[in-house]
Amino acid sequence: MTARPPFRRTTPDTVAPGDPASASRPPAPREAAAAPDGAAEPAAPPPTARPRPGGHGVRAAAPLSDEDRGRLLGGAHHDPHGLLGAHPVRGGLLLRVLRPCAQGVTVLAPGLRADLHPEGDGLFAGILPLHTVPDYELLVDYGRSTVTVRDPYRFLPALGEMDLHLFAEGRHEQLWQALGARTMDHQGVTGTRFTLWAPNAQGVRVVGNFNCWDGTGHPMRSLGSSGVWELFLPGIGEGELYKFEITRPDGSRTVRADPMARRTECPPATASIVDASHHRWQDDGWMARRGERPVHEAPFSVYEVHLASWRPGLTYRQLAAQLPSYVKDLGFTHVEFMPVSEHPFGGSWGYQVTGFYAPTARMGTPDDFRFLVDALHRAGIGVLMDWVPAHFPRDDWALAEFDGRPLYEHQDPARAAHPDWGTLEFDYGRTEVRNFLVANAVYWCAEFHIDGLRVDAVASMLYLDYSREDGGWTPNVNGGRENLDAVAFLQEMNATVYRRCPGVVTIAEESTAWDGVTRATHHVGPGGFGGLGFGLKWNMGWMHDSLGYVSKEPVHRKYHHGEMTFSMIYAYSENYVLPISHDEVVHGKRALVSKMPGDWWQQRANHRAYLGFMWAHPGKQLLFMGQEFAQGAEWAESHGPDWWLLDPSYEAEPDHRGVRDLVRELNRRYTATPALWERDTDPAGFSWIDGDASEDNVFSFLRFAADSTPLIAVTNFSPVVRHAYRLGVPDHIPAWREILNTDDPRYGGSGVANPDLLKTEPTPWNGRTASLALVLPPLATLWLRPA
Template identity: 50%
Template sequence: MLLEDQLKQALCTHPFESLGMKKEEGATKFTVWMPGALHVSVVELMSGKHVGKLKKQSGSDLFIGSFKRVKANLVYALKVENSETEYQVIDPYQFQEQAYHAVHFVDHAPENVYQQLGAQLLELDVGIDAPVNVTRFAVFAPNASAVSVIGDFNYWDGSCHPMQKTSMGYWVLVIPGVHAGHKYKYQIKDANGNPLPHKSDPVGFSNEQYPSHASVVYNHNEYEWQDSEWMSANQADKYRQAMSIYEVHLGSWKRPDDKSSNRYLTYHELAEQLIPYVKDMGYTHIEVLPVSEFPFDGSWGYQPVGMFSPTSRFGDPDDFKHFVDQCHQHGIGVIIDWVPAHFPEDGHGLARFDGTHVYEYSDPRKGWHPDWNSCIYDFGKDTVRQFLVANALFWVEKFHVDGLRVDAVASMLYLDYSRKQGEWIPNVDGGNENYEAISLLQWMNQAVYEKFPHAMTIAEESTSFPKVSRPVFEGGLGFGFKWNMGWMHDSLHYISKDPSYRRYHHGEITFSMVYSFTENFVLPISHDEVVHGKGALIRKMPGDEWQQAANLRCYAGFMYAHPGKKLNFMGNEIGQATEWNHDSSVRWDLLEFDKHKGIQALYRELNGLYKKLPALYESDHDPKCFSWIDHENSEQSVLSLLRLSQDGNQKLISVSNFTPVPRNDFRIGVPTKGSYKLVFNSDDKAFWGSGYKVQATVTADDVSWNNQPHSIRVNLPPLATLFLVLG
């Protein structure tokens, strides 16, 4: 095919071989493709000195000219005249070496993915008095026959800027004059020359919403962080720190006061409103549902397309940096949900990116997720593995996030996850473990902790897969923490039972301690438990209105006494009675009522005590600092336990009465003689409790009880949890 036909049909694979400036014997040849131009001349960039006018080829937009005595290191611009105007552009096809630089080292380290690929803003030093401002584009599409950059700088015309294919499968081009804010996509032809849907940049740093889904050139170097104090201080041992996490869906935590508006709060508005609330409530961290760009609101972010781009629903990337920065300046950590398990089939995304399975497994028995109707990453492919590890590092480096909660880990670990017999492919040993995903997760965790020791990774893993939160050198997956899904399901099942039947389910509320120290657990009451017909947390509780609230308060107290870091989804802390709806706000109007104000006050008090009492957090992962006092009293549905601070000096007794029957002078064994002070009572009137009279201080006597050398007697209110501290 003739060059001009290749260019016109956007089928040119190696434009640097033909376009630009080429030395010939005794002359220098310039070949320029300029759709719509009438006249094109070459001028020296710095001086504007005329080099020569190019000849328009008959019936073509191709301009060619040869000139003698041209500088060997000439950096030139093109003076272009069309039917409407005259303008000057710098020819991108004179910068072949600079374009190729993107892929020289991209496979050496995962962070090179976001440092070299995508749209990188650069100042090129090309031997003239001033640098040339350019954007270098680089995209991986190994099986494409042609790729062009299209954007608002070239009228979205795929014939204007064909990219050069490299031997590594990357396509590259440097385009001068493209700056931050310009919108772009890639026009890709498959191996047979057939056009594909225009693709957003897989490593795009900012994206537009529907209908364009265009990527946006973005400068990550302009934001000035103010969180150095937090970043310096945030090196402490996470396992011995209090961690009470407020899980938030940014689009529905609160909607703007303007009822006629259907917009969301911006990142700046969230910083102004969410942070003071979280600080007042005593949470230590905010965990946001996925912020990577996603096309469908109803996926809550769990079907991401722009993995390197914070969603533009709430602002641009610097706005999200501002949100994180403000959290840190107010002493709050930020955890983001991260989704490396799967991605949707939207045409502008990763699916069949160059007409082949670049990012996903090709066999649907491995590459298609039946639960979520989405594609599964090919965890065995080097470029995909590097892409995902790079993305994990990117969020910690560029956005200072403190942790990654990794979604759907179980679906990655097992080849037969949610599949019937015959619908999956065994591994090389005939088993169901996905060795490729396992090694990817290990690499990701090692990379994050090596480069950012202050950060943490948290696995949402719902099976008994061993050593999820143990180091890789011990044969583990390398996560810092794991969600305790077993505790969540068992305890919610127990608390949903009528108190008269709880005696038959007593093992469900105690079973978690059988395995509680096998992993570094977070206790989650997450968004998944209050949606899709599961009902709001308070609606899981049996009984009348008062008993429902009392059950919730008692359960919350037990949760904070139980070993493990804490996580609660928004709305739980005010006793919201309706299921979470991503299209509306938390029901803040409920705080007009004493019941909901009381539940909110309870969570505020629990968070305060949790941070104040080392026995509740220092030893979450140390079995020496926990013991049951009595976990066998199924007849009365009463549980009592002992928590110790790391040095053993602080002793905290928690006792929960899971029935509506008050119990006076209830005897509880204690390890040490002395006075025990009541520091928390979920039945307190301040929490909309009954205010049943409980001793403020009780003194241990020499009566041995519950296999303890001493004991105390205390009144147990109905459906209540008490904390008592020695001394």
């Protein structure tokens, strides 16, 4: 067998300018074999097969010009295929190959065995006595080993003109099938096509473990004005590590990971990996059903998860054995993953992405991640993921000044630099960049069966003056502060995802009052803009106001009563999600239960009452992991939720288990009660009973299903029991029954309840002709339905 070169796990990120031919050479590269079965390393030929320069009538070829030779060896030639490979010339067939470290090269073809003349620096050439290009192979002698390989420079481009046209137009909606590393059969040979967009580069070469990270022998060709570079490497397959060595406009070089890589090394290593999926999906039933009901008219309660810390140390496949059963038991309809795209710094929680097309390798391979999504779908649970198109980090092996000039970021440094996060903002006005992002959104939904994308930091994209001082930004062409390029990008992304992936929902984290976030893109609003086209929007105002209210001592809450009712003034301006997310339980904000005033019992009671109020309020629900069992400590990505609080040996375990039992019951009742979700975006689905009982710290309202079946929700945010508390109710319903009480002893409550039927009385109250009297437990929420 031929010798295998040393395997190097780490790769260089930058290369100083200079002639690679003058550098000391690495060991002979591991070449891909030309055997019919594509075996990587065939047996070496017998010693008698050593090539003899000039044999079999091979004439010496005219040498390359100094310019071509210098550019080729220096990694700055736009058309290496024009110099290398086989080309008809007068009197025969010119064949030139570039094999660094080789001592000799022999051409093998049916009826032909010819030795090429050495030209120095790994170049070998000769004019063969042939008139057509045969199906040839190369026998390369490295001194201590000999390998038979196919010549990469005998192949036509493996990327079609239509792919290049669509990319140039910004309309390639399956871009991942055109750019990056893709295994394929090309001209009857198995290998990998490498393609890269780098329009400012003088030259690009593929480097990897298959060539000892020396790209001298693997320069790529430019495919014209598209800015795309291409090279098909026969025999290279799945699992190979690679990067691209780019010669910048100034002649210096940089080694970059593939922006389109579908698999990466596990950080802190940064190489890209050739990958192909072999997962067989088993979620056909889920995929067929998920779009049957519009999401805003369906039950939608979300458990937000940071996968790496939910159960620290678990792989995707191990998570698949635990997470679906846990979420299903609690009754959530969906999980939402904090970003899973590859990111170098774990402490960013995934919000500083370098590998937009690759699930993080920290927990396994892309197919392992598919396995997790598949398992959740088979358990009847939808999968959302955070998607981060607002910015990217400045790592010099990733996207920043990718080919020597601003490419993915805006050309204007003031527009490119994100003032808050030390990152770079995408240039949404550049066609290819917009295509990169739109196709990426489609990619996760199409290739990984993701059911929804929660788009991070939308506000930072929409405003040119976001976090910028006066004078630090330039108005748009209309003199306004809106980022018109970002608006157009978001509209295109949403329209494309909804068209290509039926049943998927997009969700905006947008913290301002931008008009029309969830309005259709073709509907123009008062501001003159079409809607952004999202399906749902996080209600950041409700989150801020409601948490501010419950953090106050009950004696002071009456002065802040409007903070809990204000949300209903704008509740139907968008399609909302009510988010208690990771952002609210870190960085000194305290866990949800720890925000509550009072002793431990009162904190838990407030926590339970708040969740009951939240699940009844118009809008969808989202709760971050750990808050479902009243974890008292802030979340930390280094260790995740405090699962030990649920250990039966822990003294306070019933306190935490009780809150988790309440969340389970909230989800069960919620899913079974159309009044709580069927008309979330219809004002006719809600009516205050009494929204002004500030002296009592009480909120009471009615929710209505599409068939007008009502549900009463009443919350007492005071630590006192209120007896014979009267509420105006519809007069056509004779009696009501308590179906949920957050003060139930099962959840850790005091047990104050309404066990009997509550009869409607002909006593006018709250502007209605009928009412009922009930007892309100302290710091508790009740749900009542018609008996």
